[in-house]
């Protein structure tokens with residue numbers, strides 16, 4: 001991406017001063033690093049102490065632990081921040097949830113922090129919000145846009161998936177990019193639009209950009225051709241050991257809830273069996289499973305319930321070839337779960353990212369499921385921070 005004649009640092013030299021709200025395991029911070037924006041994260045905020053352990057383990061700084069709702073305008077002013085990055089809870093807007101929007105208690109801290117903007121002596125110049133698809137039709141979205149308009153922000157919104165960036169991973173998400181006037185976007189013709197294409201980030205011209213949901217089968221088929229195969233993201237490429245009904249791992253349990261021990265998950269002799277899908281689950285839930293192969297160019301979104309439930313929580317990997325047609329052949333596929341490292345790879349987290357030893361397998365999947373795609377957020381942040389000359 002060419003950005004030489006565009007400024008993406010303050011005064012050409014000073015780093016932008018950034019606050020990271022709902023920091024989780026630091027997906028936003030990794031995105032900022034990947035975007036090569038001249039920026040410094042002044043503080044991160046999260047209420048979850050395990051997420052904060054992981055963040056501290058990787059960035060050497062423990063986020064401010066507490067409820068974002070209790071922050072005051074004076075607290076925020078103290079940071080003299082230029083940019084706020086926010087990835088608030090998505091449960092109020094998910095299809096699986098009750099879709100209570102702003103009436104859901106989990107939405108209140110987000111609205112509260114936005115409502116502080118006019119009370120700060122130094123309102124942010126840049127704002128970036130990540131959430132699930134569905135947020136854009138919620139009343140929280142309406143309130144957010146109203147606050148941004150009143151406070152002189154210009155916005156561009158996107159719904160994008162890693163598949164649109166060559167990553168074999170379907171995780172469509174909503175993004176709002178906002179700049180306070182007189183700052184402007186590089187492609188100002190998209191102000192106040194919701195785009196389903198990464199065109200402006202890739203310097204595409206107006207004619208090649210899909211403004212609305214031109215998400216035809218042809219469009220997605222074309223994208224898949226340019227995606228890397230899943231095998232490029234795997235840490236463990238061999239077939240699953242002990243893939244038979246006698247494996248000690250195979251619990252006698254056919255409920256959809258997968259009840260397994262959370263224990264330590266080092267690369268020990270149990271490594272492969274730890275990730276094997278029990279044959280009882282394959283028998284009972286095989287038809288509802290999303291099964292992919294190492295050569296596949298697409299897998300489904302990993303949610304925070306991956307490894308606990310099999311239906312709709314993320315793809316399972318076939319480690320042996322088969323026909324995918326009937327249940328008995330499904331068992332021959334020797335299915336396994338993607339490992340947390342592999343999920344992190346599909347989220348484009350750097351190889352240096354690690355979990356502290358004490359974080360259980362379930363917690364790892366939950367934290368990753370709540371996180372974001374660095375492969376999508378990094379180009380969005382680069383676009384946000386780039387100033388036309």
Ligand SMILES: C[S@@+](CC[C@H](N)C(=O)[O-])C[C@H]1O[C@@H](n2cnc3c(N)ncnc32)[C@H](O)[C@@H]1O
Pocket residue numbers: 022023024025026027028045046047048051066067068069087088089090109367370371372
């Ligand atoms: C969707 S996740 C964001 C994850 C993050 N972007 C990442 O890369 O891991 C939402 C995060 O907000 C935190 N959270 C939710 N409500 C909060 C609140 N009121 N105050 C502080 N943190 C909160 C949760 O603990 C969770 O880590």
